[in-house]
Amino acid sequence: MMRHEDIWRAIDTLAAERGLSTSGLARSAGLDPTSFNPSKRRGSDGKLRWPSTESIAKILMATGSGLDAFAGLVLGARTLPPARAAARRVPVIGLAQAGQDGFFDDAGYPAGGGWDHVALPRTEAALADDPHAFGLTIHGNSMEPVYREGDIIVVSPAAPVRAGDRVVVRTGAGEVMAKLLQRRNAQRVELASFNPDHKLLVFPADQIAAIHRIVWATQ
Structure with a gap:
């Protein structure tokens, strides 16, 4: 089962692989720099928020990462495969x-x-x-x-x-x-x-x- 924290951890790891903050990752993909900030991961009512599929698609395109590599991060991989990290x-x-x-x-x-x-x-x-x-x-x-x-x-x-x-x-x-x-x-x-x-x-x-x-x- 896909968990909320796994998706956000994968985004954090993707940013770290590129030497970026989550704000820098969002900006490089043409998104609002605050898109992945901790404050955006829960609503004002405390309910969990999920990143949109569009925002994920944009950061994968911006970083040259494949969906399979990102899925690996979601499932617990600590780093991207070397070929992708070398973009x-x-x-x-x-x-x-x-x-x-x-x-x-x-x-x-x-x-x-x-x-x-x-x-x-x-x-x-x-x-x-x-x-x-x-x-x-x-x-x-x-x-x-x-x-x-x-x-x-x-x-x-x-x-x-x-x-x-x-x-x-x-x-x-x-x-x-x-x-x-x-x-x-x-x-x-x-x-x-x-x-x-x-x-x-x-x-x-x-x-x-x-x-x-x-x-x-x-x-």
Whole structure:
């Protein structure tokens, strides 16, 4: 029989395997950071609360863990199988944070200690050879329905970028946004949104500091 405490212990173990707190695990999966806090495990009436199947699915996707491995934790395994525990981790911050000083070095790569992390399956070939890959948490609705508030996207600075790609753009003024690269030439860059309520953005090419292709998302 599956017990309430076994499910929560499995979530705690999954977080510990990734070097995360339960809040960090929730955040890496695009959930409310308090989703797995002890205070959320019982209601105000003292009755036991169970994590939703959706939240479990999201943390398994975010950590690259399989359902079988998680079931093993529920049944009493102390650790994940080695192959799963070795999933690659990349740094993650919010889009708003990415526009602030201190998060990137002079070459435009992740720097400093203010990053969280998300674990990715090693099957992500686009990331395998790029040590500078990093993730961003979506804010706003400009990319709905493809990317929603709280989704984590991962970009690879090493990946080639072409018109039509989903990209993250950083301007010289420090603004960072997830967009669809509509057109780019020596004079200007045109950026579209999936949400039709948001208009096309056009920037002079010399105002764009970086354009990186989105290669993975926690959806």
